[in-house]
Amino acid sequence: MTEAAGIEFTRVRVVAGDRLLLSIPALQLTEPRITVIGPNGGGKSTLLQLINGLVEPTEGFVSVDGHDTVDHGRAVRQSAGFVFSSPAAQLVMPTPLEDVELSLRRTVRDSSARRAAATQCLTELGIADLADRSSQELSSGQQQLVALATVLVLKPRILLLDEPTTLLDLINARRFIQQVEALGQRQKITTITATHDLDLAARADRTLLVQGGRIVADGPPERVIGTYRQHSTV
Template sequence: MTSPASGGIAFRGVRVFAGARLLLNVPDLQLTETRITVIGPNGGGKSTLLQLVNGLVEPTEGYVSVDGQDTVDQGRAVRQRTGFVFSSPAAQLVMPTPLEDVELSLRRSLRDTSKRRAAALRCLTELGIAELAERSSQELSSGQQQLVALATVLALRPQILVLDEPTTLLDLVNAQRFNQRVEKLGQLHGITTITATHDLDLAARADRTLLVHDGRIIADGPPGDVISTYRHRSAV
């Protein structure tokens, strides 16, 4: 196998199949920008592309690397530096309260119970949701649950944050609040963010945008140009 690229996120000769069906074909892609957005129709391959970044999906052919580390051969190391937030917080919240969920994500890195609890509280505070710490997760709004899901990932201090349509279940106010906090934290901590979204206003705030359709990247470049291409292709 060819040696992985040393910097950023690299896709080389990547193809992903489900049986005989080709889900994604990315011959050559290098991502080094701080804010990247991925747009395109449902079922086009956005989620598969994102899940390749931290090894949730393995390529059938080719390889994906993160800062030179192969997502299959060095998957554990990649996942330690790459956090993933799903569109539905139910996929990430399993404990009775937000505090316990964040503590759970820290159980391997912080063995001491008191230090783990303090770190979890700091993370909730940083996101502005410390008052939710002891609430029942089932009683929280969708927006609050998504912020807690984000906290479980950010508590591990990832260098890369992958967000798969994180505002799909949120109303306009909560979606804006979520996006603002992600953007602020990215700037404060130097976190690279890769976000799949249908929100074209959000997509436009990136440094680079990819348009994925039918398992292929059909446009890649400045957000305004790629969004214009998407609008043109989507026009009825």
Template sequence: MIVFEGATVSVPGPDGDRRILEPLSVTLAERRIAVIGANGSGKSTLLKLINGLVTPTAGRVLVEGLDTVKAGRAVRQRVGFVFTDPLSQLVMPTGLEDVELSLRARLRNPTERRTTALGVLERFGLAPLAEQSIYDLSGGERQLMALAAVLAVDPRILVADEPTTLLDLRNERRVRRLFSGLDQQLVFTTHDLEFAADSDRVLVIDDGRLVFDGDPRTAIDHYRGLHLDAGKLPGDDR
């Protein structure tokens, strides 16, 4: 369970502090939660609060009862984070080495670590690509490698920031199928409203504020309404 208690994020500006996320109080307990909103609305900041990549300037965020500021390390052991661009996350020459890196703290024995890493890649259908350079992989293969590296340590919660934005249709479907089969609680941002509709609950963020929170179809209709009022459909800028 994830709890936001008046969580606020401000950044310094030339005319004083500027809020990029207004005070947010909400409890997230559902298995699949989507966060939608325009670029720059604050949805990525909301996600980064969950594992302490960003810390609140006021209020607090609790993950399974742990404060993300006071118990940041313990929170990050429970929360896996997947970035939009997998190349910002894959730091080793091959996917196999990246998964091994994720497992290093848990498995000290190199042989056991490699065997486990190969098993993880097999689970995701990536074993044939284990020792291929990450730069020779397709965008979808890289995203799956990044997911494998994060999920290798069995986080209790997975947070994903626009995980399908850079993917073609085939790989988008592949990632969505993978997400649908996960045991972890999943919180993700997306501009793909069909993907958002797969969730149990949708949060709509606009200009740093939570403006709607509810079932997927009603939330998506609300989001479309925000953009229709401005004379622009979501996705027109893609």
């Protein structure tokens, strides 16, 4: 069995101008399913983006399986895939099949091999029938699954989901999460999800509450969600 990825924050601070975005003195993440909750602007997205090098720490360092996210950014990004809340940020080609193939352009030189791998990934997600459709004609739920495919085709060890169900209705949100959970169990992928959906947040091994740029609670989902509800009471 593949071990869960090891993610470590050491004396991390992220500053924009004179504003502190995030401060994490020390943090280790090893659980298979982690959720991150908290108010808008609290630092959830910044935390996820630090893990695959989309954001670099102003001070301190973040490592993934021993690789510094700044010094070894390319290797880290191959290991830690990021899915944005809006699939439009990731779908740039005319069709889903071409978008998934695009993800493989650097690592798979042979075009027929790229097509075969992309087709297999879409099939595993149950969306092979969308392969040659126009991406612009897909529903939000379908687009989010295609965006997921563009990341999963690279076989990451870590899947970072930033508000993945924000644009989805209840049925598509449920389908998306079920797909992610099934893949996580089957392929032993560590999933870290930033979300406002507290039902989704509860489906984890560990939950972090990020507020005001700091982790104010960390532990079992039920306890951390309870703390967040208390903090949110007006």
